Amino acid sequence: MTDGRTSFDYIVIGGGSAGCLMANRLSADPKNRVLLLEAGKPDTYHWIHIPVGYLYCIGNPRADWMYKTQAAKGLNGRSLLYPRGKTLGGCSSINGMIYMRGQARDYDKWAELSGDDAWNWENSLSDFKAHEDHYKLDDGSDPATGDNSRFSDMHGHGGEWRIEKQRLRWDVLDSFADAAAEAGIEKTDDFNSGDNAGVGYFDVNQRSGWRWNTSKAFLRPAKSRENLTIWTEAQVEKLTLDKDADGQLHCTGAKVHRAGKPVSVSAVKEVVLSAGAVNSPQILQLSGIGPSALLKKHGIEVVKDAPQVGENLQDHLQIRAVYKVKGTKTLNTLANSLVGKAKIGLEYVMKRSGPMSMSPSQLGAFTRSSPDRTHANLQYHVQPLSLEAFGDDLHDFPAMTVSVCNLNPTSRGHVRIASGDFRDAPDISPNYLDTDEDRKVAAQSLRQVREIMAQPALKAYEPEEYKPGIQYQTDEELAKLAGDIASTIFHPVGTVKMGREDDNTAVLDPHLRLKGVNGLRVVDASVMPEITSGNTNSPTIMIAEKAAGWILAGQ
Known part of the structure; x- marks a missing residue:
């Protein structure tokens, strides 16, 4: 044509x-x-x-x-x-590049709001599977058990949308997963079964170490x-x-x-x-x-x-808590030297693995902000690095970032044209933290981060809260600090x-x-x-x- x-x-x-x-x-x-x-x-x-x-x-x-x-x-x-x-x-x-469906209850709610059962979890699952190519089904079985029935019920194979494991791990992230388990968040090997509660490494949309768009x-x-x-x-x-x-x-x-x-x-x-x-x-x-x-x-x-x-x-607003750590490698220490950068580049060229293959967040967790919640309403993105703001240089000290977001915000915003010219950017106003409920969850989430970081599994790293700062304790202080350090997670x-x-x-x-x-x-x-x-x-x-x-x- x-x-x-x-x-x-x-x-x-x-x-x-x-x-x-x-x-x-x-x-x-x-x-x-x-x-x-x-x-x-x-x-x-x-x-x-x-x-x-x-x-x-x-x-x-x-x-x-x-x-x-x-x-x-x-x-x-x-x-x-x-x-x-x-x-x-x-x-x-x-x-x-994170492959994430959400929760079955999301789609059942869409079916309720639309009056059409085509949107419920069961029917939406078939549409997810229609284009999936999931690594856990590559050889017809789950490598851990030899049985693929659990994954074939939930995932598809042979479609266009490739899903793979990440090609790197970090000791400090493994320890965070252990600490989260000590705090009551069970480990999971699949965030996409309809109930994503748990802690584990994210699956990603990549093929052999390349982004799969x-x-x-x-x-x-x-x-x-x-x-x-x-x-x-x-x-x-x-x-x-x-x-x-x-x-x-x-x-x-x-x-x-x-x-x-x-x-x-x-x-x-x-x-x-x-x-x-x-x-x-x-x-x-x-x-x-x-x-x-x-x-x-x-x-x-x-x-x-x-x-x-x-x-x-x-939109999902993530609150970025930063902790200094000791006795372990983080990307801050690896990437802040010419030798370290050379090693990172060489590993990617030779193996398509290492830091150049990583998504912005490697480890994730889903949990409740308080016991009275009936479902996971918080999502963690945990990274072996830290910086002041997106696009800035990495800090010159070893650190990790524990970002947490409210999955079900009650704040509502708008997108409105700013002029009659199609070339002009519109007015984008998400109105983050605009409700008492969202501010309450923000304070709860920062307290929960502190609880996880205080678990025995992380004790060897001597984590020290760099942001927002341990001196801030009240709900009012934490909600205000959340406004200072939070950023969009682009959703x-x-x-x-x-x-x-x-x-x-x-x-x-x-x-x-x-x-x-x-x-x-x-x-x-x-x-x-x-x-x-x-x-x-x-x-x-x-x-x-x-x-x-x-x-x-x-x-």
Whole structure:
């Protein structure tokens, strides 16, 4: 297919985690002419593919939209960097590579909120498994027991989305896992069975020590299809909306800026908006679908007054506690010398292992913030390193970071256009720590970190609290300190939420069709009515798997 064609059966906007799968599935039938639009460049930047390269992709316009949040009261007036992938593969090209589904209760709640059992855990599990290629099933058995039945019930093999063990371990992390067990958090070998409570090493989306993004997984095998066209550096200005013969709004395509020139493209069947929790509501608002007062303020004609477009923003805020340690190696000590850096580089070149193969967080834990909780509502990301802030140099002393986040925040924010120009960044306001409940959980989580660090398993390292500081003890002090040291863990969701037909707060119906507009579906993390209890990348891919099935079945 030539680039000159502008009419297609399906147009997928956004070549990220959801969009790459959508392009693959929709183009699998050679009768379907599919266009995939990506505002960023191809994923040819070498740092995308080396796992530790996230350090050079986040905050780099080659792969990141370079967004920032508005100053937040809960963060004591601070604004945060808000990385979003701007390249083929989207956030899967710059994220932490952690494979995490969340909890069964997340999906059962989605089914309740949407009124559709297709979203429950059992049905969503089949969509997760449909594209999985899990290492525990590589030889047909679990290496530990020789029995694969437990894993085959929960995981898939032979799909596009590769899941592997991490290729390094750290003594100090093993000891933290022992300490967590001493504090009552049982060890686990699988966070993805529906109940992720426990402590263990994260599984990652890698293949043989290389990052495995959705571009490699889903676009690479589909690129040779004559019915699939991929345009990169093609940013959508707005959707084109007309009225059917019966007066119903219909999305017929999009206006796109490609190589600095405007191009109009049309879709015979559907437009699929997969631009993410920030860009999908932005594109809808720029197209005249959104809160009428906001649109009028920026000189945009109101095509459909949809007050909830851009609202309901949820994200995981991680509180980064730092502890100095003694008598053990951490990345601080290894990477702060030329010899150490040379050894790290050589190990990766020779074995594809070691620190260059590692995800930002290696060890994880899920547990309850207090005994009255019925499920794990905290997630730990534990790292054998420390720094003042993301992007800064490592500290010159051996240390570890114990980051903990509230999995079920009650604070809600928004994404709203800041002007009528599609090139301008939107107003992103997550409103972190905006509720008493979230501040309470923040204080509880910091106390729990201290409890784990005081266990016998870590005594040999003589851990010393560097941040936030042992002098801070009251709930008020800890909540305020959380605002000083916390940062986003890059999981924005919920800004174009789906729900029941009669739910006025839901923008989409249960099959992700935009209410009141034919021919338009939203398929990405923005559709989540509530955030999942863990990292959000793989749930987003599952959403795309489910939606692709509906589209192809005419549902």
